[in-house]
Amino acid sequence: MGSVTRIRHEVLTLPAAELGPDNPLPPLRPPDEVHRINGHHLPDLPRDMARQLGADPLRSLLPAAVRDGYGRTREPRPVDALVLENDRLRATVLPGLGGRIASLVHLPTGRELLYRNPVFQPAAFALNGAWYSGGIEWNIGATGHTTLSCAPLHAARVTAPDGTEMLRLWEWERLRDLPFQVDLWLPDGSDFLYAGVRVRNPHERPVPAYWWSNTAVPEDRRILVPAEEAWQFGYERRLHRVPVPSSDGIDRTHPLNSPYAADYFYEIPDGRRRWIAALDTDGHGLVQTSTEVLRGRKLFVWGSRPGGRRWQEWLTEPGTGGYCEIQAGLARTQLEHVRLEPESEVSWLEAYGPLDTPPSGEWPDAVGRAEQRLAAVLPPGRVEEAYAAWQPYADTEPAAVLAVGSGWGALEVLRAGLKLPGTPFPESTLGDAQAPWRELLRTGSLPRPHPDRPPGPTLVARPWRDMLETAPATPHTEYHLGVAQWHAGxxxxxxxxxxxxxxxxxxxxxxxxxxxxxxxxxxxxxxxxxxxxxxxxxxxxxxxxxxxxxxxxxxxxxxxxxxxxxxxxxxxxxxxxxxxxxxxxxxxxxxxxxxxxxxxxxxxxxxxxxxxxxxxxxxxxxxxxxxxxxxxxxxxxxxxxxxxxxxxxxxxx
CATH class of the missing domain: 1.25.40.10 (Tetratricopeptide repeat domain)
Structure with a gap:
């Protein structure tokens, strides 16, 4: 008999840089997005892809703040972690740092299935700055790493479908004003960690939705995926179709073979099971699979040239092995957004676990063996059954709060009177940042700011802009109104x-x-x-x-x-x-x-x-x-x- 799945709190001690204060200046300029495609390439792309590439691009980072107050001096510092464990897997989650799964260990073999960064070193990779490498991260908002990369998420203990404990993570994503949740569930005796994900649109208007689950794995792997073609995207900002596994005489499924950094978005044929695996030369590694809604699969490589190697060193300790990323998303490419209809939601189930099969040989043979092995250890029907079993539990109210995120969700719930079963945003989470806006909501006036501090964050969504327009026109209110008007174009x-x-x-x-x-x-x-x-x-x-x-x-x-x-x-x-x-x-x-x-x-x-x-x-x-x-x-x-x-x-x- 397996041991009962449990959740416990741990404190990790890592060589870590301090995040420091956020940039207090409102980010009025559009983000310098390296993943934007050059427009003259659009006619060469499939019509649906081209349409989603141009769907409501991000105009600014508002209302998020830029996080650039960190340095590169690392000292041993405590990092709060939540550990979800059964007798087969141990998942270590960092609720205060974006809900990242920092480690996933297969207990019978002692193998770490992810790339686990031994340090915490922020770098300017998130849309709003601070980001760190390693583990499994949850990217929501717009093309790129989420603004929540180094932010706290709400976390709680919830009952899982099989009666064990499930770890729920949730927050309010501010770029698109969307609440989301990730339910991490380890069935008793399972070799696979399930992640039930739900993104909700509580508004009376459609919203462009973006999601990519991003998994860092050691780069000395072969990446297997059921595809014969991929869309390659590099820093020259061109998206073009290439064959898989080899293009330009190079087998790109071995990350170290590529000279330059690049993304490979795989074209998995309709009707084919959606999965991606990273296996070492002995045939051991990680596989990720999901229900059909999570359509896309991607490989990111840093490349073997000096610049790519320098970035690898920059993000961790010198001499540490490098990593690549395997990802799964709602669209075919990471450059697209999908439409989330008014007052609707989208949900799916992901599974992460060990896979053992030889990765070498001709591409069809290697992929076929991996697919057969995956079907043996995790049949597709079992994933669908787990998803169906999880859905009724997505609305279950948390039994015990384990970590607290921001108060922005509570402010939006208070403003709009929203009912979001399963993801409570109580007024008790409101803090100093939300206080002026709560006062505006309550009285119709924005209070005078502290005389010795910068003006504070601006809320830019239409309802808040309307309130600013009707509030008494103090200089402080006019300042915030101007920021909201600027964001609106x-x-x-x-x-x-x-x-x-x-x-x-x-x-x-x-x-x-x-x-x-x-x-x-x-x-x-x-x-x-x-x-x-x-x-x-x-x-x-x-x-x-x-x-x-x-x-x-x-x-x-x-x-x-x-x-x-x-x-x-x-x-x-x-x-x-x-x-x-x-x-x-x-x-x-x-x-x-x-x-x-x-x-x-x-x-x-x-x-x-x-x-x-x-x-x-x-x-x-x-x-x-x-x-x-x-x-x-x-x-x-x-x-x-x-x-x-x-x-x-x-x-x-």
């Missing part, structure tokens, strides 16, 4: 709101910064530089801090001001900004890079080169960014040092 009205508020504001720097962004977006770079300089001077005059928020604002505004002033060739003003930054900010890698740009603009290339020679690490270097390499090329003809080589695409020539 009414940029002229947003500028008018900010300009009205500017004449009455006691602290004008947040308004000046918003107007500077508007100037940049309309091509008025000289005026933007002037407003940035004024905003930075005003913020410096405040001269206070409250546990890091003011310093975070100073760093964020200082960075934007430096970049704007350098672009406008106002070198002396850029130097003035630099000199007023705190030493702790100037020592950050991002600002060392800005210093090299400033020195070069001042006609001091040798000093700029010395910044590189002294060494720096840009903690929030963005995926696909080439800033460091381009600046190096302006300084010297020498090859880019390996420590700075993050290039992810072939040379244009």
């Amino acid at each position: 009414d940029r002229a009205q947003a500028v008018r709101s900010w300009e009205r508020a500017l004449h009455r504001a006691s602290e004008p720097w947040p308004l000046l910064r918003c107007l500077a962004v508007a100037d940049q977006e309309s091509g008025h770079h000289e005026r933007a530089a002037e407003r940035y300089a004024d905003a930075f001077r005003d913020l410096c005059r405040q001269g206070h801090d409250d546990g890091g928020t003011w310093t975070a604002a100073l760093a964020a505004l200082g960075r934007e001001a430096l970049e704007a002033l350098l672009r406008a060739r106002r070198t002396a003003d850029a130097r003035a900004v630099w000199e007023r930054l705190p030493g702790t900010v100037r020592r950050r890698g991002r600002f060392r890079l800005l210093l090299a740009r400033l020195l070069l603009a001042e006609g001091r290339p040798a000093d700029a080169r010395a910044v590189f020679d002294a060494g720096f690490e840009v903690a929030d270097l963005r995926e696909g960014a080439e800033d460091i390499g381009r600046l190096w090329e302006r300084l010297t003809d020498e090859p880019l040092p390996a420590r700075y080589d993050f290039r992810m695409r072939p040379d244009p020539g």
Whole structure:
């Protein structure tokens, strides 16, 4: 007899970097999305794919905040974990870090089935910045890694269909305003972990939905999937069809064979079971399968070139083995969104577990053997039965809360009077961030802000924008109204709101910064530089801090001001900004890079080169960014040092 499935709390100690404070400036610019396809390739794609590629693209990250306050100094730190275990599998979940399954161990053999990162090191891969590698993550929102990558989720103990314990994770995804849940269930004696997933649209309008379950596995594997073709996408932003397993004479199902980073979205024929596996040379590894709704399967590889290897080192400890990703999603490719109808939901069941079968040999033979083995250990009918058994339990109210997420879901439930069985968002979870908006909802007025802090987050959905439009027009309300109008695409009205508020504001720097962004977006770079300089001077005059928020604002505004002033060739003003930054900010890698740009603009290339020679690490270097390499090329003809080589695409020539 197997032991009864149980859930317990553990505290892991990991070498971990601190997340630090969020960026307090509203993200008014559209995200620099490296996964956007060049438009002139659309006519070459299937009609349904092309339509979903263009469906309601993300205009901004609002209302989410950018998370760029982390560094690269790792120290042993405690990380809360929830462990779900039977006598066959042990799943370790991090509820405070996006609900990530950090580890999945097959107990009879002692094998770790995932790539388990031995450290916690944030990097700028999520849509809003901080993300970390390893394990199984749940990506909802829009193309890319979710804004919840490093955020806490609600977690609770729920009764499973077989009477054992099920771990429920849930949150309110803010980019699309969608509540979702993931129910992790380990039937007694099962070699497979089930994940029942539900995404709900409680609104009276359709919403573009996006979901990809992303599993990191060691890259010294062969990836097996029942497909003969794939859509390849790389950093040159072109989506094109390639044969599987080999293209251009390279067997791409071995991740280390690919020279450059790329995505491979597999075309699994209709009617074929949907699964993907990663197996080592001895035939041991992980398989993921699901019910039919989760249509897509994908492989991401970093590539064998220096840039890809550098990124692998960047995300973990040097000398640690690399990883690749196998993924499963609602659409054929990760570049698409699907339509979720008003007041509807979509749900499915996934299964993760060990698979043992030789991966070598001709492609049809290797895939056929794996498919037969999967059918033997987990027949497709059993997955469908588990899904059917789980569905009635999706609405079960949690028995015991194990972790608490954000209060944003509670605020939306309070505003709209929503009933969301199974995923409670109680008023007790409302916190300081939600307090002003709860007051707006209750009284029709936005309260005065704390005088020594940045304005705080803005809610931008239409109901909140309507409330801001009818609230008393204080400078603080006009500021938030302008942000909401900007998000809605009414940029002229947003500028008018900010300009009205500017004449009455006691602290004008947040308004000046918003107007500077508007100037940049309309091509008025000289005026933007002037407003940035004024905003930075005003913020410096405040001269206070409250546990890091003011310093975070100073760093964020200082960075934007430096970049704007350098672009406008106002070198002396850029130097003035630099000199007023705190030493702790100037020592950050991002600002060392800005210093090299400033020195070069001042006609001091040798000093700029010395910044590189002294060494720096840009903690929030963005995926696909080439800033460091381009600046190096302006300084010297020498090859880019390996420590700075993050290039992810072939040379244009």
